[in-house]
Amino acid sequence: MTPFEVVAFNVLLVCSLLCLGRIGKGPTAPDRTVAIDILGTLVVGFCCILALWTGQDYYMNIAIAWALISFVGTLALAKYLEGRPYDA
Amino acid sequence: MLETVFYWCVGVGLAFDLFGCIGLVRLPDIYNRAQAATKCVTLGTCLILVGTAGLGFTRLGTPMGIKALICAAFVLLTSPVGAHAICRGAYISGVPLWEGSVEDAFADRAETIRKQQEPQREGPVQSEKA
Numbered sequence: 001m002t003p004f005e006v007v008a009f010n011v012l013l014v015c016s017l018l019c020l021g022r023i024g025k026g027p028t029a030p031d032r033t034v035a036i037d038i039l040g041t042l043v044v045g046f047c048c049i050l051a052l053w054t055g056q057d058y059y060m061n062i063a064i065a066w067a068l069i070s071f072v073g074t075l076a077l078a079k080y081l082e083g084r085p086y087d088a
Numbered sequence: 089m090l091e092t093v094f095y096w097c098v099g100v101g102l103a104f105d106l107f108g109c110i111g112l113v114r115l116p117d118i119y120n121r122a123q124a125a126t127k128c129v130t131l132g133t134c135l136i137l138v139g140t141a142g143l144g145f146t147r148l149g150t151p152m153g154i155k156a157l158i159c160a161a162f163v164l165l166t167s168p169v170g171a172h173a174i175c176r177g178a179y180i181s182g183v184p185l186w187e188g189s190v191e192d193a194f195a196d197r198a199e200t201i202r203k204q205q206e207p208q209r210e211g212p213v214q215s216e217k218a
Contacts (some may be wrong), residue, residue, distance in 0.1 A: 011106055033174050034121060034125060038112060044159065053102060063155075067166065
């Protein structure tokens, strides 16, 4: 543990709190969806910082899987916003 | 020396992430927010991943570096696609632009798309409040 990782972790925490504020406040549904998408990308950054912090490489597996799941979820939410059925 | 460069990569990426999230909170409508947040956070996270990859190759072990590079390519490909899909869905479901906007190039095409999919629409997804 070095000061660099602690500062990086806290910066990412502030970013996540801003995203959570937008999810809670955002006047329309697409606002919340964009904020959820950004939060998913920030979690990948969290995984990187944790990998640097601990020196374990399995955190990068979590990052790859999280990016994939977040992308699929975002596309599903976008289709729902557009008002189309999921299989068309 | 090389490690310092990679730590700078991670630091600059964190700064981009922070500015993107400030844009997500401060800008006036969904389209501005989406473009500010998506561009900044995509670049920021990719820089963090590249820095992690470099530190992995130099100090922490090659598997971490390779996984971080794969993840960087994946984020770079998928994040803009997701944001574009959300903005398209938002426009077609009728979220209005900010009143200060000067150009609306998508209006005609959005009308065509709405007419095409009118029969198969599954319930309204309207904005709660403009």
